[in-house]
Amino acid sequence: ETGVTQSPTHLIKTRGQQVTLRCSSQSGHNTVSWYQQALGQGPQFIFQYYREEENGRGNFPPRFSGLQFPNYSSELNVNALELDDSALYLCASSATPTGYTEAFFGQGTRLTVV
Amino acid sequence: GQNIDQPTEMTATEGAIVQINCTYQTSGFNGLFWYQQHAGEAPTFLSYNVLDGLEEKGRFSSFLSRSKGYSYLLLKELQMKDSASYLCAVRPDTGFQKLVFGTGTRLLVSP
Numbered sequence: 001e002t003g004v005t006q007s008p009t010h011l012i013k014t015r016g017q018q019v020t021l022r023c024s025s026q027s028g029h030n031t032v033s034w035y036q037q038a039l040g041q042g043p044q045f046i047f048q049y050y051r052e053e054e055n056g057r058g059n060f061p062p063r064f065s066g067l068q069f070p071n072y073s074s075e076l077n078v079n080a081l082e083l084d085d086s087a088l089y090l091c092a093s094s095a096t097p098t099g100y101t102e103a104f105f106g107q108g109t110r111l112t113v114v
Numbered sequence: 115g116q117n118i119d120q121p122t123e124m125t126a127t128e129g130a131i132v133q134i135n136c137t138y139q140t141s142g143f144n145g146l147f148w149y150q151q152h153a154g155e156a157p158t159f160l161s162y163n164v165l166d167g168l169e170e171k172g173r174f175s176s177f178l179s180r181s182k183g184y185s186y187l188l189l190k191e192l193q194m195k196d197s198a199s200y201l202c203a204v205r206p207d208t209g210f211q212k213l214v215f216g217t218g219t220r221l222l223v224s225p
Binding site for chain 2: 031033035040041042043044045048050055056058088090092094096097098099101102103104105106107108110
């Protein structure tokens with residue numbers, strides 16, 4: 001059984017640029033959620049994807065968008081990068097989109113915006 | 115609103131027992147999670163409570179009281195490698211798998 005994997009592990013971008021982060025969910029998991037974790041803080045929920053559609057969103061602006069593919073893998077896209085977007089971006093997968101189930105995280109992508 | 119509170123930092127000695135408390139206020143409740151996070155790494159799942167009571171997994175135990183909005187993580191026989199941040203997260207009743215995290219408790223284990 002494979003775990004949640006994310007790529008790349010580290011990334012440096014310039015303010016105003018766009019970035020795409022990738023996530024492969026754990027085997028058998030059809031739901032992917034994305035989180036942003038600033039230094040010294042807990043992760044903040046960005047959004048969730050299920051059946052290739054966004055079905056839940058946190059307090060993030062529209063320049064944060066995503067995709068989910070038929071194999072349940074997912075992308076997080078951030079446009080018009082700002083310095084405050086520098087953070088660890090985490091992907092979590094679950095077996096179902098609702099209900100009582102565990103969530104497992106990938107190793108994260110460290111994004112630095114300069 | 116949603117609010118998760120846990121102590122910022124705790125210290126303990128190798129071999130000892132430590133209890134990390136978490137109190138929460140959320141709109142609805144669909145479970146409480148504990149994660150371990152070493153510096154610069156992703157959170158690692160430790161436990162999941164949805165019903166009141168104690169869940170035990172080796173050296174780690176987690177307790178939940180839904181009526182009190184309270185949980186704790188108990189770590190026994192502390193080892194140096196247990197030095198990490200411990201994140202308490204609640205899944206509110208949103209209809210999807212959103213987790214609301216506290217800021218984490220940094221545990222320092224000394225020899």
